[in-house]
Amino acid sequence: MINLTYEYKIQPTRQQEQTMLRWLEVCRKVYNYALAERKDWSNSRKCQVDSCSIKHEYIIPADAPYPNYVRQCRSLTLAKEAIAFLREPPAQVLQQALATLDKAYDSMRVRGFGFPRFKKTMHSFLFPSLGKSPLVGNALTLPKLGTVKIRLSRPLPDGFVLKQCRIVKRVSGWYAMLVLQCDVNVPQPMPHGELLGIDLGLTSFVATSNGKLVHRPKFYVDAQSKLRLLQRNLKRKTKGSNNWTKYQTRVAKLHEYISNCRKDYHFKVAHHLCNQVGMIFAEDLNLKALASGMLCKHTLDAGWGQFLQILEFVCWKRGIYFARVDARGTSQTCPICDTHTGKKPLSQRVHHCDSCGYHTDRDVAAAQVVAKRGIAALGHRV
Structure with missing residues (x-):
């Protein structure tokens, strides 16, 4: 299995750009809320058995489970019924924001990275799955966003299927990072030559x-x-x-x-x-x-x-x-x-x-x- 990422610049309309900016802000709020929930749960288990902190006290039941990725996704589904702006982006986009936080915790424990921090701004969001034939000519179709004009600066490789798309906001404009997949096994290069x-x-x-x-x-x-x-x-x-x-x-x-x-x-x-x-x-x-x-x-x-x-x-x-x-x-x-x-x-x-x-x-x-x-x-x- 080969995965390649090709980056192209997209040209959204003004309405699409405003929609994506709102989605980035929603993803940021979901990420920060989930991070605060994990930090509060961890801090509530750090105080001594016979005493609590003088500065702050986290009142969380002792039998409350750790808010991992699966539980936070369930909580997000329930929160959509009461909070309207959570229903605007696609559900998978918000779930990928929680998955990013979960990967940050794994990197902290396994790879020795620093503790995840609260985000002031979010610069990208991910569509983990796309519809049938999402790319036709110079038009890229995204869920709940419609057709976006894309500049194919280089042709897509033959035999690859478009699986995912990450939208990235930079100061020079908006970019689409297309994840292409091909079901072939390529052996690792062997020592040869000079x-x-x-x-x-x-x-x-x-x-x-x-x-x-x-x-x-x-x-x-x-x-x-x-x-x-x-x-x-x-x-x-x-x-x-x-x-x-x-x-x-x-x-x-x-x-x-x-x-x-x-x-x-x-x-x-x-x-x-x-x-x-x-x-x-x-x-x-x-x-x-x-x-x-x-x-x-x-x-x-x-x-x-x-x-x-x-x-x-x-x-x-x-x-x-x-x-x-x-x-x-x-x-x-x-x-x-x-x-x-x-x-x-x-x-x-x-x-x-x-x-x-x-x-x-x-x-x-x-x-x-x-x-x-x-x-x-x-x-x-x-």
């Missing part, structure tokens, strides 16, 4: 094991002066005024432009690395620790986490074997004789081994160590 190890850095975005260095554009840093000026002007405006709204939109558009440029560059670099190679090995970095370090602004500007996800997808799509290896000590090991050369300061950009005399760029040497570890993990000799 191998390539890569090392991610800030001086050079990517250093490869064959000695090539890829330049790192500074997307956020280059636009920081313009962003600072816009934010300064935004602060001087009266909140809620027309000028405040105008500058807020300009700031959001600049942020979206930076994000789009970074993502486009990551895709281009990923395709460039996949040319003429059969295996790519990358470091399994602790991105959370790097993003909170001394160079956090430049690390986040480089977007290593997004690039590794894109590279893994592009490798799968093009039949390239991709794997991550241990990142510890790659810059402290000689790729030729495996000698530990000691910790290098960030200002030292050259690798020199006293044992074998190997001399090369520091990042290239680290990429060669990554390639050596990757091929060793496959059980082959270098």
Whole structure:
């Protein structure tokens, strides 16, 4: 089973746009109410047996079950009888808002993410199922919304069926993320061809094991002066005024432009690395620790986490074997004789081994160590 997500821009009418804005607000209220219900239930079980909190007290019966996804969906069905605005969006759209909260709790417990927060704004909602032939030409038919004009910037792949649709609101307009499904089994790419190890850095975005260095554009840093000026002007405006709204939109558009440029560059670099190679090995970095370090602004500007996800997808799509290896000590090991050369300061950009005399760029040497570890993990000799 293959699932692909294609993103297209849609052009709703003014009435459809107002309807979708109301649906986003309803989804936000449902999400926040469900989150408050779960938090109140958890806090009511935290007080001591013989005493209650002085500041607040949650009066919830001891035999009240935990408000999980199934119980909250039942409560939502009953609430529709008394609250009129809950009946406006499709029932499945509101259920998906509850499912998003349930996934956030699972990510907190299993993956170690932070506690879910209340949302000030909701930017998307999901149609988990669509009717028969929802996409005909340049018209997309959505439940309770009608036909929406869609710009098919690229053709849909043959043999795929449209299963879901997520509507996303951005400062540049409305977008439809179509989930396409095909009932085929595609095997994972096997190791073959030439191998390539890569090392991610800030001086050079990517250093490869064959000695090539890829330049790192500074997307956020280059636009920081313009962003600072816009934010300064935004602060001087009266909140809620027309000028405040105008500058807020300009700031959001600049942020979206930076994000789009970074993502486009990551895709281009990923395709460039996949040319003429059969295996790519990358470091399994602790991105959370790097993003909170001394160079956090430049690390986040480089977007290593997004690039590794894109590279893994592009490798799968093009039949390239991709794997991550241990990142510890790659810059402290000689790729030729495996000698530990000691910790290098960030200002030292050259690798020199006293044992074998190997001399090369520091990042290239680290990429060669990554390639050596990757091929060793496959059980082959270098």
